[in-house]
Amino acid sequence: MKWRVNVWTWITKEMFYDVIPKHCYALLDSAHNYLVSRGYINFGVVPAIKDRIPAEPSKPSVIIIGAGLAGLAAARQLMLFGFKVTVLEGRKRAGGRVYSKKMEGGNKVAAADLGGSVLTGTLGNPLGILARQLSCTLHKVRDKCPLYRVDGKPVDQDLDHKVETAYNLLLEKASKLRQLMGEVSQDVSLGAALETFRQDYEDAVNEEEMSLFNWHLANLEYANAGLISKLSLAFWDQDDPFDMGGDHCFLPGGNGKLVHALSENVPILYEKIVHTIRYGTDGVQVGAGAQVFEGDMVLCTVPLGVLKGGSIKFMPELPQRKLDGIKRLGFGLLNKVAMLFPYVFWGTDLDTFGHLTDNSSSRGEFFLFYSYATVAGGPLLLALVAGEAAHKFETMPPTDAVTKVLQILKGIYEPQGIEVPEPIQTVCTRWGSDPFSLGSYSNVAVGSSGDDYDILAESVGDGRLFFAGEATNRRYPATMHGAFLSGLREAANIVHHAKARTMSLKIEKKPSKSTHYYASVLDDLFREPDLEFGSFSIIFARKSSDLESPAILRVTFCGPQTRNHDGIRPGRHLSNKLLFQQLQSQFNNQHELHVYTLLSKQQALDLREVRGGNEMRLNFLSEKLGVKLVGRKGLGPSVDSIIASVKAERGRRKPGTLKTGVMKSKDTTLRRKIVRKAKVVSGGNRTTSFPASSSRIKAVGSSTTTIPLTNLDLEPKPVCAIGSAASPSLNVRVNDDMESKSVGSSVHLLHNASIGDKFEGNFGSSTAPLLNVGGNTGSNSDGPMYPRNTYDDSTDTCVPPITGNLASQHTSGDGDMESMMLDGECRM
Template structure:
């Protein structure tokens, strides 16, 4: 857990019984025929890349025809993913014919669908090699010629803009800063020692690449021929007096922490709390701690002998690490939902990139139409006329009293908002019309906290470990996260660079101090540790500290699920407005929330959706598989809904239907051989207002059924004529 940027276990050693089971599985695998082995491998690759091997993503439901053989398609899709996984590091386009070579001739049509979907949504043929920069010639569909405005040049914005450009769309990126990368920022520190200049790269923002060979950012590094180093999984611990903590005591403390954590995981199935939605992880941890140790509270640790106190403070160090993982105080994290992404983790080693993450950030930004110093202040959107975006131009030498130029970008077909949640929470961008209550509630509910760093450049290396932890004394909550974890970035920096992390309340307090004060606290800890080793800690040649909570283009580091939010909150954040304004960023990707690869993948997803909707594919393409005239009317009617949320699309009525609305409901498939079921119903607008505020798809469907407006089973022919008249009144072609 100490090395995952999201506090997830690195794995466990199997016991004898588990080894026997694994041996049996291996024997059974060897007995499978070649075809079955290939299927097993393909399914494993699909799972590792975030797919369910046997069902569709929601974007596949948007893209594929309704009548597709889902089981056959999934088998073929999994195979195509495996083919790309083997070749992706080369930076070459994987063609349809290459995918089809080992597929039965009966499945060639499915290969075309799988290849088209995976290319459109960036799961294959993704990268920044020269060949992959222009995949428009390989795109299965013609792009719209209208401009897409991407707001923000962080990883989500760069991924979205790069992919839309590769697919043939005109794109302009508006970025308030005067650099790309957003919360991924590599800064070069420099100083002079004995007449020679010393320079080293420092990662001020996101730094670690997760997911081993399955990580999409790792793919970019490999295609560029970059070097990466596995992050050392061993942490040496030092106490507040600078003494090295024995492995025995450290192990005991880790065991205690895990014992309490296991209790927390079990609480979900009990009635210990009346409403788990209102319980923080911190509250539950303290309660379970006291039960584990006979009522002894946290504060009692200060009055115990040093051995027990040290163990307790080591447990407290683990909590500081949990707060680092979520950039949030444990007292605010949701007990029930904060770890909802555990099941989606990309498996594999964690890496640091030689030269820093600027290597792939600059590669993504290369040749894109990015306007730096353009801070977006207003987004005006309409289903009929498109999107107008207003921005103010910020000079590189920013004079806050200078009157700024205001520019407008009009009649874009769509825009993609990739700014951090912290910016949305502050209301920096005005939306016209205003955001829906559902969207605004999600912005208000999700957490967005702070993690800060202090980075020192030294004339030479004096530290003896790649990674080490410091156990703080002082106030139990306020101080535990102060410079609690140190990383050597010598490999990344190309020079002796040491980084210290601060989390929780300590990270927030960080921002009330001067840079010099923050640096001195880090130096105090280093002197304590190395004085006992008779090593003199030299003065740094240069240093940098972060203040992400005060950054006007971020107001924090990354998202978390605090009390009052859950995974579905991320789903609401990603919902578009009138199919004109789309949202991307790590907060919109619940499976990989708070990660760089989550931000990157969310940008690709937004690009794929726009390409599908604005190229005449998607819903319009599905109609070509059915000659029924009424089906064509339905597709035309809902190709530009007035409102879309969850599994619901809404068209507002006119004329005699002026106070009503037509709602299309996407129900889940009844089996793996059929696609999702779509039902329609005409209801009063007042019921739509209530429906928007219902929490989640399941509850929304239940609400419509309960009101007698929707039948989920069978065909309700009594409403068919009314629905047709409603669609005719809209005049859609």
């Protein structure tokens, strides 16, 4: 069943039980929860959805600032999920910048959309779904749009086509120019580029053609609610690839229908002007007038203009990253004059028509008219004011504005013998002066980029303060559906943070026995990881070659650190380097800190290939893979099944035919023989020297194996673990009855190792551990990589690494490596 085919129903997972295998029911549950929580299905205003809102909320409280489309979308979703919601709205009405004004006079009534008016695309548009749920048939905005000259005469269609073609050509040239300029184009305006190319044509065009060209520029400024002189050449159209498909439409009766339906039964407190938002670990406090509202979380949906204006004080102050994003993004202006007439004198066969001006500075003044006669319920006409003219319009007396509009209309229609009557009622907008908006909608200004939309969308205060609105939606900014979708997005984020916080509290209050058990098992498994490089260790969940199978990554921070020995170019990814050093410093007094995350096998292999050391890998995890490192508890209970399966799988592995008693005796013999060779040279920078002659270290799964170690001096000094790659010296641990030492190189035998067990050696300097010891796992020039048992899928048997070279390596600061190969072969 496709929900978007029947948006009046509630889709349950049980509806799909008979079409999927039973072993996939768990996946169905996850998929259904994902789609519902993120607003892909089961959202809207129909009874099947409204009836599921619980009468008594049982989940944390959320304060939503602003009752626009973003705030209302989030409110309804959160109420559906059982949250206690309070919406604070500064105006006397809901809707924000979506406002359908009822105009009436005599026996004429019409609804004028003074704010957002056009549904820009219907394919996939959630507002189109709301309209269907309300049984509203959308009206397609017809393509017909005649243009009229300054004197009121129609523009010749051939000339119109010629200028439009030239205009599009200039935009294409501007696009090519930014490609040639590269990053420099980020500091150049679209207007500057167009003006440069326009001058090439200036002598070849007449006055009427220039007026036509200026009309297209006015239309461009209308689309972006900004002056082209301030739009970024590099990114002004960054959202174009995500345009909704389908027709542009009007909603009959006005978009206020959507607002009315969305606000039904939502607890909205009007005329609550917010001036302070406090957020912290214990919750949030929102100050509005003399009142203070308390909650667990707060969602701020005020327009970008209000954030720029600084009328709301955040305590503590917002991160500088977000403040900079607010400053960089543009927030433009569009105004309208709405006029209700006694009758329709302009005809009902068109929805738009345009008017030219002879002055480029006023090109956006009443340049476009919207006819709402077929959708508003009465003879309604709207005149649009864009660009520089929209700013001048803010201080123009309403009577002067109406007089100018009527002069234009009379110049167009009276020569045709059509009388233009006096309007019954008129309304002039002042969105730039409105303290609750301070503008119309966002754009990408010079110096900004689409990244700033993402920055504005980021939550603050460890999941206490959230942001929504069209200026937080990178793909659909400056649109009504963009605002609505951002509300759905943040509702999902709030649910996620609330659930994580609740789970964390539950774990802290009452850790289960299974939690301790799986934590212990995980520690044991990481004693023998499948991959290890630098400070990173990885366990694969399955033995198959499926690259999408899960893997558990562990990053280890240990001991006081001076620098990382994987090597990194000075100054590169400084923030991640500082983060790494701060984490190291924070745990100087602890022996080790482990943090984890889940990856796919492919991601783990990609991480292994990253050059430049731990800092570069941390950067790869956060910037490329977008994952977060958490403590063991942060992995959640879902990882327990992976841990259990890995433990069971390793339990099935056969070490060979060695008898237990023999293994024990050989273990002791082998350990003593190897350690006797490991002479430690005293001094601050300890190293171990080995003869250059060839040695063959052979270990086979038999109790009768001999191990000639001709190059090793045998002295009873057992050595165990290879130290952390991030350590300036390598930590060496010995038996409980032996003294721990720090040496520059070591040989690592697994605990209670026998001849049949895996042998690992590190014959390197103190700057980096082992490069590679056999196996098919490859090598990493900037960090160690250890061989692990692999699997032969055809025989379902464990195949250990066979041969390999023992390498001594030195990694310099710039990532170059010098290595000396010792012909040491390890067999199992």
